[in-house]
Amino acid sequence: MQIRSQRQTLQMFASATWQSFVVLTYPTGLPADHIYATGERASYTSPTNIGAYIWSTLVARDLRIITHGEAEGRIQQTLQTLARMERHA
Numbered sequence: 001m002q003i004r005s006q007r008q009t010l011q012m013f014a015s016a017t018w019q020s021f022v023v024l025t026y027p028t029g030l031p032a033d034h035i036y037a038t039g040e041r042a043s044y045t046s047p048t049n050i051g052a053y054i055w056s057t058l059v060a061r062d063l064r065i066i067t068h069g070e071a072e073g074r075i076q077q078t079l080q081t082l083a084r085m086e087r088h089a
Contacts, residue, residue, distance in 0.1 A: 018060040029077030
């Protein structure tokens with residue numbers, strides 16, 4: 001019984017963590033760096049945050065928090081946005 005309870009607790013934390021990414025992410029597929037105390041999202045991100053978002057999307061899919069199709073759509077949106085961005089060499 002204890003193992004089941006631990007799994008449920010971990011699933012609850014994983015779902016809550018995923019929801020934080022949902023709130024942080026703009027329709028462009030890029031996650032904001034943070035949320036201000038006012039609830040407003042930052043207008044910038046970082047390569048680290050983008051990587052964490054993609055990784056978290058895959059984990060959410062693997063834990064069945066989101067569907068395979070939703071994960072694919074989210075990652076595709078992120079990659080399409082990145083492909084359109086200006087680059088500096």
